[in-house]
Amino acid sequence: MAPRPPALALAVHALAGALSVWAIAATLRDGLADPGTAAAFGTLIAVGELARWGAREGERDPAPLASAGALGYALLGENAGHASGHGVLQVIAVVVASALLGSVPHVAVGRGPRPDQAARRVLTVAFAAVCFQPLYHSGRLDDWFGRGPYFAFVLLLLLLLTALCDAVVAALLLRARTRYPFGPLLGDELRGLLGIASAVCATGTVIALAVAVAGLWALPVFCAPLLLTQLAFRRYAAVRTTYRQTITSLARATEIAGYTEPGHARRVAELSRAVGRELGLSEGELTVLEYAALMHDIGQLSLLDPVPSGATARLPAAEQRRIALLGGAVVRQTGVPSDVALIVERQADPYREQPLPARIVRAVNAYDDLAEGAEGPGGSLNALEQLRLGTGHDYHPQVVESLARVLARGCLTRVPPG
């Protein structure tokens, strides 16, 4: 079932939609100013949208070329020395029309851009254009900063501001959908700015400046480097996906060997990730936590005989710690970051000596082991109750409470094995 988008997301979509309709209507009424420039930028944006092919799910900006072209057009004041006469509404109209045109093939195969992303694109372009075009056309920008190097910095600053606003909107939308705490979400979005978003900003600035100096020839000349950036990000994302798959299958080894229940590692990983989100970990820390949770039982591979149904939570503490140390030793060989091995090693320590991710893995693992035996909501509640009783020594109270909140929200029901 597809959940209904929350009110905030609906409001953002409606705002973007209304802006687009207004801009297109106004442009149709008044006609295009400087149609050659508009056509060139429109082509760039459409081509950039086409380059979305092969994008992976969850990519931060699947069409960077289109974003950079749109921002460049929003900040364009002149073309090879002649003033270009387009205003804010024309910018929005051209960007929307060419993005629509470029996504026709994607929509045809049922993989159109997500509404959130499309709405954000419209809003960011509108924001940049509103900040720049009126100031430029009234001549104030020239009076304040001249037409030399300062002008270039003003453009860059404007785009940085735009990117910041975009990050805030993106975090708000994510928060509305997932109900995760806002701070870490915004932190992740801001960290994401360091990646492809800053390349997009720089390219947008360069496009605006270079077209002002050299005319429209600057567009094709500067497409190539950004396409290279996009390619590099794609390859990076691909190898990360493969890596995650390999780690997951390494984690399955314990299940297949009969050391742990089917699906245990995956459940612990998903639940740990949710609890980590709830506790405000960043995306990078969450990845480390997830890998550690996937491999937390790997030490059992070194045992000569399996633990009964793999439930380490019911073993004596010394035995638990011995298995944890064995696991850390195995994980160290796998080339994953040493933080992961550290978490696996410390997973059975009393919580006061543990780092936060190890506390999470410990509590979630114990929950899954304890809830395993009993079916239905009763088992789950019993397990939580046992964790709460253990908060004096074994489990961190705050982590257990976060776990309870995550479970109460019901966004993670226990997945059937397989």
Add this chain to the structure above:
Amino acid sequence: MAESRGLRDVPAGARLAVVAAAAGAGACALPVLRGGVPWAAVALLAGLYALCEWPARCPILAGRVSVPTASGSFFPVLLAAVFLLPPPAAALVAVPGALIAYVEDEPRRVRRAWRAAELAIAAAAAACAHQLLGGREALGGGSSAAAPDFPYALVPAAVAALVFCLVLTALDGLILATAERRPVRTAWRGLLLRSLAPHCVHGLAGLMMAVLWRSRFGPPAALFVLLPMYISCWVFAQYQRERAAHQATIRALVQAVDIKDRYTRGHSERVGRASEMIARELGMEEGRLEVIRFAGILHDVGKLGVPTRVLRKDGPLTPEERAVIELHPEYGHEMVRGIGFLGEARGAILHHHERLDGSGYPYGLAGGQIPEAARVVAVADAFDAMTSTRSYRRARPVAAAVTELERCAGAQFDPRMVAGLVRALSRYGWHVEVTADQAGTPAARGNVPPPRPPRAPGADPGPDRPAEPARRPEPRPSDVKGA
């Protein structure tokens, strides 16, 4: 290596090449003394290039932040200098950056000197070409008022980037041929094709830098061009790091099997290599070779699911234990089925114990029903099982193993694969020095070829214990006799 190595440890030919290149670079840069050089621009660009190369060597940053270390990440700066400056000045710009750049292998000083010299020569040559075609006038001459003459400005820029690429490739090939004693043909092959496309992109970025540098926005605006380039190089460095980590993880999977099943040390790695040899002999394309190699490496990964007690048991196996061990192809498939890039290797892992006559396991497939990759791995697996020493018996010589394989071709093995293995063995021989620890590490690139200890094929330094009757359900063709 503790002590730093100098010019004396380098082969004579390479020494000559380095000295000649340094002299050539000096000759290229000498005309700056005649004057007419925009020293401010030279200093800015040289400083910029040095600043770009520096973070990889900075003791504070090193190891904490990942920085692009691949040489050539910052060529846009050099190419911008080529487009903006007269040839001798362009040659100077490359020198400071190349001298402080990060170099991985010893002898570092010699390598840096060589790098500086070759970049200076390439930059000077490219700038000459650019000047001859009137590129500097096309960019607006000396005055910042004139607009660049655009479609034409692309021509000298493209030619200059091409010249830069050609000169660098030629010099790289020269040093590979002299210092690492590679045959001239293999030294140059592929070098040009691989570097042409990146140089074109660098040329475009350099051109944009030069245009903005000349414009009224001035040098700072030119810096904006570098940011996307820098980010793509940074991401590429991350990509390589992540890929190395991934390979380490796969290796860990294999090692985990080796730890459990002590009889088979290094077996997975060797089966991977033999499978690749067979596949290459059958004329499979490069991407598929890699997948088949992984199939060979991971073919026994399902043994992780077999209780260690059973795997390490001394003494005859009961029928139940044998049945448990025979589950390992299915366990292995279950483990790796989620790894997308393995592709057909997953089928090979599931079916590598099938036999051509249909008497194998797990499904008893026959003939063409067995996936091709599985038939390759089956032959490689049997070959290595026979030629390596197990604790319960000695290794057999390669020739005996081949005879045995040929005897069983048709009933147990695909004759095509056996013939492929025989051809590959006659062509390359069989070296058993590969262990799981070394897998995946790139061949050491130094001044000496990687060591290859002379060892009789088939001899394994493992402990020689008295031969016992074989009893593992491994794919030895001798099983056929009883069947």
